[in-house]
Amino acid sequence: MGRRRPARPKSNGTPGPRLNETVEEHPDGDYVVRRLTGSSSTKPYRCPGCDHLIQPATPHVVTWPVDRGADDRRHWHTVCWQARDRRRPRR
Numbered sequence: 001m002g003r004r005r006p007a008r009p010k011s012n013g014t015p016g017p018r019l020n021e022t023v024e025e026h027p028d029g030d031y032v033v034r035r036l037t038g039s040s041s042t043k044p045y046r047c048p049g050c051d052h053l054i055q056p057a058t059p060h061v062v063t064w065p066v067d068r069g070a071d072d073r074r075h076w077h078t079v080c081w082q083a084r085d086r087r088r089p090r091r
């Protein structure tokens with residue numbers, strides 16, 4: 001499999017206590033994961049993991065591929081994001 005990836009933009013992905021962002025390695029690439037308390041969310045988001053709504057004020061995560069940027073971000077239930085990785089076959 002061609003898992004070609006450029007040098008990691010680590011300077012950008014440094015976890016900061018204020019942003020609650022980390023970079024996670026996944027089988028399909030690296031993802032920035034931002035943990036939200038939910039207190040600032042005012043509208044429901046559709047979780048791609050379970051296809052249900054994430055109600056406002058629910059703590060959840062926002063993720064996006066490191067190499068594509070935050071324009072491609074998705075809102076996930078925290079458990080669905082974690083289960084996403086578990087569902088994939090290990091190599």
Ligand SMILES: [Zn+2]
Binds near residue numbers: 048049050051076077
């Ligand atoms: Zn979900």
